[in-house]
Amino acid sequence: MLRLDSVCKTFNPGTANEVRALANVTIQLAPGSFTVVIGTNGSGKSTLQGAISGAFDLDRGSITVDDADITRWPEHRRAHLIGRVFQDPFAGTAPGLTVAENLALASKRGKWRTLAPLLRGARRGEWKDLLAQIGLGLENRLDDPIGLLSGGQRQSITLLMATLTSPKVLLLDEHTAALDPRSAELVISLTTRLVAHSSATTVMVTHSMQQAATLGDRLIAMHRGKVYLDVSGVEKQHLTESELLALFSQMRRDDRFDDDACALVSAQYR
């Protein structure tokens, strides 16, 4: 289970660039659930993931995974609980290391790096089976430097690496946004399969309304650092892409209304 309690984060406080990225957000996610997070630009959806992964310190609030309060844990210490896939398809793998070496590093996620040879006792057979699942012929490229592979291939492997050690939480940060449509489709189908087989509490941020409508068992829409909409169960299943698009224009209208209201108020008090 993943719980965020009254989480607040303001970037550049007290300056002209002040951004209230998370304003008192409280969310509780059930173990093994699959939540899709959408939102306009600057709505705080990526900050939400950063808060969970430990990319920055919170101003207020706490984050717990199962019974562990991880609020003050540095990023690398949280890693044995949290698997991550980034938007940049090249961010999740080390290009100079081979596919096998990358997988081996991931299989020791959160553990001390010892002087044992990295590839001794490597579960090559198991990895080959996993790679074969992707369906891109990667099972024969275990000993190639991963930098030779395409973005889609590397993102697929990053997904495998993120789920290899069965983490409690899986964070997917717009992980198909930078891929071509075909690769994106491939990565999404792999995501669906891996999430279904995993017991991780999954949080996926996406820009694609189609993904938001079809994937996951819960949908959270963020707006101005707050939870704007939170649906799950049957309601989520019946949610359509067009309804989500309508929701988006509603949020944008709210935005404009706020700006107009500001102009009106300032005119009145001038």
Added chain:
Amino acid sequence: MSLLIATLAIGLVFGVLALGIYLSFRVYQLPDITADGSFPLGAAITARLLRDGVDPVTATIAGMTGGALAGAITGAIHVHFKVNALLSGILVMTALYSVNLRIMGASNVPIKANTIFTPFEQGATAWLGQETSILGRSVPSSDLGLLLATTIVVGVAGILLVLFLKTELGAAMRATGDNARMLRALGTSTDRMTILGLALSNALVALSGSLFAQMQSFADAQMGIGVIVLGLASVILGQSLIGPVRSIALAIIGAVMGAVLFRLLVAIAIRMGLDANDLKLVTAVVVLAAIVGPTWLKSMARKRGKHAPT
């Protein structure tokens, strides 16, 4: 012939330096200028301890340890205080100049005691006699012993480095230089990896300094000037010898070969009348050319291609 063998031996000692620079420059992708301080640090510690009657092996290991400490300090300044890596290195290098003078008690300390090379030199002399004939020329046997000793040291250091880079820890270091964000996401502190990596790199540099001092029979506060550029020259030269390979072992062999070849080229240039005072200038120009040259040639070729009549 004797000159050639001595040059090879010195080249191999600089091969150890090249291993250290390979680690910082190629694995971590940061040119660590601490080397200019840790090279004479290794020499200073060893010279001082030899003067005090400590046995050569201990004195050499102590020199290496000093280098490791210096590298760790550079790394710690860089990651904990977020000081630019180059500046961290400059600070430590500058501080080390005073430290080295303190350790030696003078700017130059002769080494009169037995060194780590003495058993090899004596062994070769006892076995082969004073002079040995190679290709019809006579060379002092002790030089052959020296060559054997340096070959063993650089060979062992190189093999250990290759094996190390294939361990979990070594691979984590390579990943730190390659993609630090990924390694943090996989639960390893890249800060710790950086400190450890720079410590290891400077331990090798200091070992090279210690061996160099024992070979030349003195340590000097000035002997570190330009060491980083020399190391970079070796690594870059080695890379052009080996080509763009992905194997770590080959890249490391290349770096050592680069160091030896560079030393040979220098010996030839000086033989042909290059003023030894101009050596650093020439080295710097060569390194610049090696770094900038390939891209410049490519862009020239492209331009020419564009303007060529079709």
